[in-house]
Amino acid sequence: MPRRRVATYDSRMPKNSLRICAALLVLLAPLSAAAAESPEELLLGKPYRGPSVATPRGADGKPTLTGYWKLLREPGKPDGNLAKDLREFRLPYNQAGLEALRVNVEETIDPEARCVIPGIPRLLTSVLPFEILHTPARLETIHYLSWHRWVWLDGRSPDADPDPRYLGNAIGHWEGDTLVIESRGFKDSADGKFWLDDNANPQSANASVVERWTRPDQNHLNLSLTYTDATYYSKPVTYRRSWVLAAPGEYLPEFSCEWNSPWIVNQLEPGPGKIGADGNRGFGPGHAPLPTWPLGAVFDPARGTDYWLYRANKPRPSDPPVKEGAK
Numbered sequence: 001m002p003r004r005r006v007a008t009y010d011s012r013m014p015k016n017s018l019r020i021c022a023a024l025l026v027l028l029a030p031l032s033a034a035a036a037e038s039p040e041e042l043l044l045g046k047p048y049r050g051p052s053v054a055t056p057r058g059a060d061g062k063p064t065l066t067g068y069w070k071l072l073r074e075p076g077k078p079d080g081n082l083a084k085d086l087r088e089f090r091l092p093y094n095q096a097g098l099e100a101l102r103v104n105v106e107e108t109i110d111p112e113a114r115c116v117i118p119g120i121p122r123l124l125t126s127v128l129p130f131e132i133l134h135t136p137a138r139l140e141t142i143h144y145l146s147w148h149r150w151v152w153l154d155g156r157s158p159d160a161d162p163d164p165r166y167l168g169n170a171i172g173h174w175e176g177d178t179l180v181i182e183s184r185g186f187k188d189s190a191d192g193k194f195w196l197d198d199n200a201n202p203q204s205a206n207a208s209v210v211e212r213w214t215r216p217d218q219n220h221l222n223l224s225l226t227y228t229d230a231t232y233y234s235k236p237v238t239y240r241r242s243w244v245l246a247a248p249g250e251y252l253p254e255f256s257c258e259w260n261s262p263w264i265v266n267q268l269e270p271g272p273g274k275i276g277a278d279g280n281r282g283f284g285p286g287h288a289p290l291p292t293w294p295l296g297a298v299f300d301p302a303r304g305t306d307y308w309l310y311r312a313n314k315p316r317p318s319d320p321p322v323k324e325g326a327k
Helices: 012-036 039-043 095-107 262-267 307-311
Strands: 067-071 130-134 138-143 147-152 169-175 178-184 208-217 220-228 237-245
Touching: none
Parallel strands: 147 169
Antiparallel strands: 067 130, 067 237, 130 138, 138 147, 169 178, 178 208, 208 220, 220 237
16 A cells, blocks of 8 residues: 655745745835835935934044935025025026026027036036035035036146036035035036026036035035126125935935937927926926926836926826837
C-alpha cells in the first residue's frame, strides 16, 4: 500500500514573504505620503514653531547654508516677480526696458517652457523649493526642473571679461556671518531666451546681482538681493525673501525637462500669460497660487511635459499628443 505523502510547512516562506512586504512598504511609504499631500504641503514652508536651534557652522566658524529650503510666502506679495516689494509690483523701466518688455510679452515664448535655463535672479523668485550644498571652496544651489549653479568661495577674483551665462558668473565672500554673492556676465533678453522673472521682465548682459544670505538659526534662511541693470532700468531694485528648513527626509525629486518640442512651442503663446492686479501670473486658467501636483506629464510624474501649460495660464491636455501614424 502506497504511503500517503504528508504536506509539510516551510516556516521560512512566510518569514521571507513578510520581509519582502515590509521592505516594499518602506519603499512605497514616501510615494503614498507624497500622493496624499497637497501642493501647499509639498512645496511651501510653514512657520517653524519648535525650539530655537543654533546656526550650524563649518570648521572655519562660518555658517553653513546646506539644506532643503521651502519658501515662507508673504501674504499679499506675488511670487515669480522681482517687483514684489515695489509700488504696483512694477519695475522702474527706462525706454529700452519698456521696449524689451514689449518684445518679451508679444513675441517671446517663455524660455523656461523651452527648457532654457531660467537664470538668476529668476530662480530665486520661484515658488518652488530649492536645495543648497555648501563647502568651504564652493556652494551649489539646486533647483526644481534640474537647474543648478556653482558659486566659488575660494578667494578667486571675478573674471575681467566673463563668458555670458544664464546663471551669471558668481563669486562669494563673507562679511561677518553674511555670505555675499556677486554675479556678472549674464545672457541678454535680446536673444529671445532669457527673462528676469516669471513675468517676462527683461534682463541685460550688463546686469549685476548682489545676494546677501544669512542663516540666523538652523531653521531659517534669508536673502536680500540687489539687482542693478542700467540698460533696461532707471535704478537698482531690492528684493527680499525667507525660507524655512524642510523636514528631515525631504529633498528635490527627479525631474526631466522634456518641453523643447514642436508640440510645446506650437501650443504655447508668447509672453507670460495674464498677470493679475496682485502681480502674480499664477498657475493655470484660475491663476492658482501653486501648480497642480505632480508637476510632470500624464503618464510619468517624473517627466515635465505639461508643467508649461500651468505657467502659461492654459488648461493642461487630458492626454499626451498622438504620434503621427498612431491609431
